[in-house]
Amino acid sequence: MLDIVVPIILTVITAATPLLLAALGELITERSGVLNLGVEGMMVMGAVAGFAVTISTGSPTLGILAGAVAGLLTSLVFAFVTLTLVANQVASGLALTMFGLGLSGLIGESFVGKPGIKLEALHIPGLSDLPVIGPILFSQDLLVYLSFAMIVVVNWFLFRTRAGLILRSVGDNHSSAHALGYSVIGVRYLAVMFGGLMAGLGGAYLSVAYTPLWVENMTAGRGWIALALVVFASWRPTRVAAGAYLFGAVTVLQFHAQALGIGLPSQFLSMLPYLATVVVLVAISGNRRATLFNTPACLGKSFVPDR
Amino acid sequence: MKKIALLAGVALAFAVSSADAAKLKACWVYTGPIGDFGYSYQHDQGRLEVEKELGDKVETAYVENVAEGPDAERVFERFAREGCGIVFGTSFGFMDPELKVAKKFPDVKFEHATGYKSADNMGLYNARFYEGRYILGQIAAKESKKGLAGYIVSFPIPEVVMGINSFVLGAQSINPDFKVKIVWVNSWFDPGKEADAAKALFDQGADIIVQHTDSTAALQVAEERGLKGFGQSSDMAKFAPHAQMTAIVDNWGPYYVSRVKAVLDGTWKADNAWDGIKAGAVHMADYANMADDTKKLAQETEAKIAGGWNPFTGPIVDQDGKERYAAGVTAPDGDLLGMNWYVKGIDDKLPQ
Numbered sequence: 001m002l003d004i005v006v007p008i009i010l011t012v013i014t015a016a017t018p019l020l021l022a023a024l025g026e027l028i029t030e031r032s033g034v035l036n037l038g039v040e041g042m043m044v045m046g047a048v049a050g051f052a053v054t055i056s057t058g059s060p061t062l063g064i065l066a067g068a069v070a071g072l073l074t075s076l077v078f079a080f081v082t083l084t085l086v087a088n089q090v091a092s093g094l095a096l097t098m099f100g101l102g103l104s105g106l107i108g109e110s111f112v113g114k115p116g117i118k119l120e121a122l123h124i125p126g127l128s129d130l131p132v133i134g135p136i137l138f139s140q141d142l143l144v145y146l147s148f149a150m151i152v153v154v155n156w157f158l159f160r161t162r163a164g165l166i167l168r169s170v171g172d173n174h175s176s177a178h179a180l181g182y183s184v185i186g187v188r189y190l191a192v193m194f195g196g197l198m199a200g201l202g203g204a205y206l207s208v209a210y211t212p213l214w215v216e217n218m219t220a221g222r223g224w225i226a227l228a229l230v231v232f233a234s235w236r237p238t239r240v241a242a243g244a245y246l247f248g249a250v251t252v253l254q255f256h257a258q259a260l261g262i263g264l265p266s267q268f269l270s271m272l273p274y275l276a277t278v279v280v281l282v283a284i285s286g287n288r289r290a291t292l293f294n295t296p297a298c299l300g301k302s303f304v305p306d307r
Numbered sequence: 308m309k310k311i312a313l314l315a316g317v318a319l320a321f322a323v324s325s326a327d328a329a330k331l332k333a334c335w336v337y338t339g340p341i342g343d344f345g346y347s348y349q350h351d352q353g354r355l356e357v358e359k360e361l362g363d364k365v366e367t368a369y370v371e372n373v374a375e376g377p378d379a380e381r382v383f384e385r386f387a388r389e390g391c392g393i394v395f396g397t398s399f400g401f402m403d404p405e406l407k408v409a410k411k412f413p414d415v416k417f418e419h420a421t422g423y424k425s426a427d428n429m430g431l432y433n434a435r436f437y438e439g440r441y442i443l444g445q446i447a448a449k450e451s452k453k454g455l456a457g458y459i460v461s462f463p464i465p466e467v468v469m470g471i472n473s474f475v476l477g478a479q480s481i482n483p484d485f486k487v488k489i490v491w492v493n494s495w496f497d498p499g500k501e502a503d504a505a506k507a508l509f510d511q512g513a514d515i516i517v518q519h520t521d522s523t524a525a526l527q528v529a530e531e532r533g534l535k536g537f538g539q540s541s542d543m544a545k546f547a548p549h550a551q552m553t554a555i556v557d558n559w560g561p562y563y564v565s566r567v568k569a570v571l572d573g574t575w576k577a578d579n580a581w582d583g584i585k586a587g588a589v590h591m592a593d594y595a596n597m598a599d600d601t602k603k604l605a606q607e608t609e610a611k612i613a614g615g616w617n618p619f620t621g622p623i624v625d626q627d628g629k630e631r632y633a634a635g636v637t638a639p640d641g642d643l644l645g646m647n648w649y650v651k652g653i654d655d656k657l658p659q
Contacts, residue, residue: 007510015503105340112342115523115546118531211498211524213546216340218522220497251500255507259457259488266463266491266658 016248022226025198032191033171033298037093040223041100046203071200116212171296232281334391338398345521353559375400435583439555441618444477457508
């Protein structure tokens with residue numbers, strides 16, 4: 001039994017990590033009141049930059065860093081357009097996705113068909129060799145540990161620090177935050193940049209750790225799933241994590257179900273991850289008042305400071 | 308003065324267009340990005356071969372990422388208006404829009420891949436990939452220690468079902484009890500999902516992976532785990548030097564060159580080409596990472612197929628035990644192109 005459960009858990013962690021990274025970033029962005037629909041575009045930029053730098057330098061670590069920077073730079077385009085030029089966030093976010101998909105294809109053209117270098121998993125002597133928890137907890141790659149840590153860090157930042165309180169106040173009522181003397185635009189710039197950085201990391205995880213290769217459009221819609229996770233998790237980091245792992249788990253388990261030949265239509269099984277995640281997250285976020293309380297009231301609204 | 312300038316302008320315009328007319332313009336419409344290192348990539352390799360072979364006589368153009376369906380009509384019409392002499396539509400979903408445009412522009416030649424509707428100026432072409440899959444089946448049955456292969460597939464269309472059946476027939480010709488586990492990822496292209504599916508199949512005991520999806524991800528998982536697999540559409544040996552035993556390579560170049568040449572010679576006529584290993588449309592990548600006698604067997608089968616033998620030659624019995632083709636009877640092409648049943652020995656149910 002264990003010899004099948006452990007590999008399943010490992011596969012689930014790999015499948016969930018890119019979603020988790022991107023969704024935690026978007027959560028911070030949305031908590032500041034900015035709706036950035038360009039997660040897919042930022043992720044794919046992270047993926048191409050991560051792959052390109054990894055095979056040019058031979059260092060997956062540098063590649064991961066480059067992915068984060070690429071995601072951040074892409075998000076700056078969005079921040080400038082929506083925060084400085086006050087353009088519509090929904091339209092700009094969609095445009096950012098198309099921009100990212102197109103530009104990454106152009107940049108990546110010469111990297112198609114080249115094998116990548118995989119980010120190696122850590123090996124801690126002694127601990128990694130323990131049965132069951134060894135492979136699951138002590139033999140992951142750095143980005144997986146980072147994603148674990150970020151669940152705690154983002155939660156702590158949002159609800160336990162002054163800066164997190166300011167971020168939430170900007171997202172809930174930008175006029176009041178402005179009146180109190182906080183720089184709404186400044187806070188939002190930082191929040192969008194953090195979202196871009198995390199999406200870039202998620203993308204780089206795809207092209208450097210998950211499947212070390214580059215092909216156009218390799219994110220295949222994961223940015224959109226990350227976006228949906230944030231909303232269905234009612235903007236709570238722990239629930240985002242639960243949603244990401246649930247989505248990963250159902251995706252992997254339905255493949256196992258198919259391989260076992262349980263006879264359910266594969267189209268239905270392919271739909272299950274989406275269905276299960278939405279149903280579960282809506283159920284745990286079922287308390288309407290609590291959900292409203294968590295929804296950033298100024299989400300998607302532009303802010304123009306009056307003098 | 309003005310008039311002279313105008314005349315000069317007209318003359319210049321003529322000169323330019325006649326210079327263009329001397330060259331044949333050949334145009335391609337792709338459904339995916341040419342950077343997919345799979346289906347569309349291989350079509351584009353064919354286009355490049357045309358450029359290389361015919362040099363100055365042709366000029367080529369392509370549009371990638373064209374959605375299948377009515378919207379493709381715009382692209383075909385633009386190509387026809389821009390003076391393309393021959394237009395290749397490379398995906399099943401382009402069939403109806405391409406036909407519509409072909410009827411509107413009777414002087415332009417059209418070619419359509421993998422569909423079944425044609426016209427006087429619209430020919431059809433496809434490749435018999437199932438021939439290669441029979442060889443993969445034989446290799447898998449010889450090399451698998453557990454007698455179990457994992458098969459990752461995209462959508463239940465005849466092309467894919469034909470491939471599964473051919474693979475299983477090949478495997479059964481070596482080991483009648485050979486089993487295959489089938490996983491549908493419902494996507495042509497999602498490296499992450501393909502990798503997850505490969506891991507699931509390996510975790511459940513398969514030691515060889517076959518794919519009818521386009522990325523290299525599944526093969527890379529095989530490489531990591533020290534197991535075996537086959538490449539799809541292009542030679543993926545670089546991605547899995549120890550895991551890839553061979554690959555079914557789509558080789559459209561020779562066909563494209565011959566068709567463009569036919570237009571240049573004025574001998575082009577719409578026909579229905581369905582070539583396989585014999586004509587070079589299906590190319591088997593180097594046989595590697597297998598025992599010598601397996602390699603020999605694969606080469607023999609390849610030669611037999613090149614000699615005209617069809618893997619879908621009876622006796623073939625379907626899943627329900629019904630005899631579909633009696634001994635010695637070969638399945639007609641029409642049956643293959645509409646195949647919606649599994650052969651005996653597959654435990655799975657075909658999604659409808």
